[in-house]
Amino acid sequence: MPKTTSELAIQPAGLEKTRHVYTVSEITQDIKIILENTFAEVWVEGEVSNFKVATSGHFYFTLKDESSVLAAVMFGRANKEVKFKIEDGLKVICFGRIEVYPPHGRYQLIVERVEPKGIGAQQLAFEQLKKKLHREGLFDLKHKKSFPLMPFCVGIVTSRAGAAIRDILQILKKGAPCVDVVIRSVRVQGELAAQEIAVAIEDFNQFKQVDVIIISRGGGSAEDLWSFNTEVVARAIYSSKIPVISAVGHQINITLSDLVADVFVETPSAAAKIIVDKKNMLLAQIDSYGYKLASSITEIIHELRNNLVALRHMLKGPLDRLLEKQQLLDELVAGLTHNMRHCLDITSERVFSLIEKLEALSPLAILSRGYSLSLRLPEGVIIKDVAQLKPRDIVKTILGKGAFFSSVQEVIRDDPGSS
Amino acid sequence: MKEKQSLEDDMRKLQKIVEELGSGKLTLGESLKKYEEGIKLARDCSAALNDAQRKVELLMKKDGKFSLEKLNETQPEEEK
DSSP, rough: OHHHHHHHHHHHHHHHOOOOOOOOHHHHHHHHOOOHHHHHEEEEEEEEEEEOTTTTSSSEEEESSSOOEEEEOOHHHHTOOSSSSTTTEEEEEEEEEEEEEETEEEEEEEEEEEEESSSOOOHHHHHHHHHHHHHHHTOOOOOOOOOOOOEEEEEEEEOSSSSHHHHHHHHHHHHHHEEEEEEEEEEEETTTHHHHHHHHHHHHHHHHHOOOEEEEEEOOOOTTTTGSHHHHHHHHHHHHOOOEEEEEOOOEEEEHHHHHHEEESSHHHHHHHHHHHHHHHHHHHHHHHHHHHHHHHHHHHHHHHHHHHHHHHHSHHHHHHHHHHHHHHHHHHHHHHHHHHHHHHHHHHHHHHHHHHHHHHHHHHHHHHHEEEEETTTTTTTTGGGGOOTTTTTTEEEEESSSSEEEEEOOOOOOGGGG | OOHHHHHHHHHHHHHHHHHHHHHHSOHHHHOOOOOOOHHHHHHHHHHHHHOOOOEEEEEEETTTEEEEEEEHHHHHHHHH
């Protein structure tokens, strides 16, 4: 037992011999070496939280998932390359190394590169910038400038060596040769392109002599068109006093310059066609005006002529009047003649009837039927009563044919009471 | 610029004349005068749009001053 005890007593001394006691610095140093060697190049996926930008320009944030957190720092040198805005809640994939920071006894991820999870970094940057500019009202319809009736001078911002300018010039030459073209040649891809495009838009605004600006480049990948998705270009378009047509690429991708521009089309050719169409529409309008003028004047003259005919009709000549009077006269004469004849007819009829009546009353007519008429001579009065006679009176008796004289022998009075 | 301004003015005048003449409120003398004026405006506008004398120039900027340089149009086509 004592042995054991002594052994036991010795035991700690033995342990003392085999155990290695680190100082805090030593162990930290060892951990640092192990961790930093093991995790010298790692990809870590997580959600950003507590994102802060220090005055030094370094980014400090935490990556987390459901159960763990990892401190992360991205130094100013590295974070200048980040095209999109890192913000809380964003799911990211970070590339970097684990570093142990001895003063805090903490380890953290030193981020060299970061990309959003799910969508590309550029796409995210685009969405973020789009949202920002949208909030500021750069895409508002009320800011869209109206086009002049006819742009006779077009300013084009593009590369003079590119396909875009060739297409535009060709279409304008063929379709609207009245339009002058001023080209401001710029790079349309690469780091410097965005700035050059923006400056060119400002230049045209200072130059003032163009009626409309077309900014354009031919088709290309999303990266090729990137300059047209930059804030500096979007703001230059927004600030332009001259209306801007954005004609970028040959694809459906809408760039920010498309959204800010007053008009956007999908191809350089389409931009030129807008101008050609404007010209043709104006010509058609002028034609229709000309047609309306001609038809109006024709109508006016036609109406006047009709009026004239009507007036002339109303205004009869003296000859017409004479003829009219003659006709009236003829009618009156005819009427008069007719009436006279009628009148005569009636009169003669009456005369005849009177004559007949007269004839009926004539004594001679009675005499012919055997009666006779006696007159007392020498007075010649008709004897109607024997009282007019006395014997020896001379009487003339007229018969139907001839007459004779006789002398009265005796007068016989009728007895008035007997008949 | 000058062309554009006069075209806009001319188009406006032309439209007004078309309306006046269509209203039928003018005397024959006035109508004929307006008609002549309108036809002349229409002819001028068409002429401006059918003009084929276009220029193609490059806008250059040196020390903040602009200059125009004539562009040989066939050149870019030959390059490709």
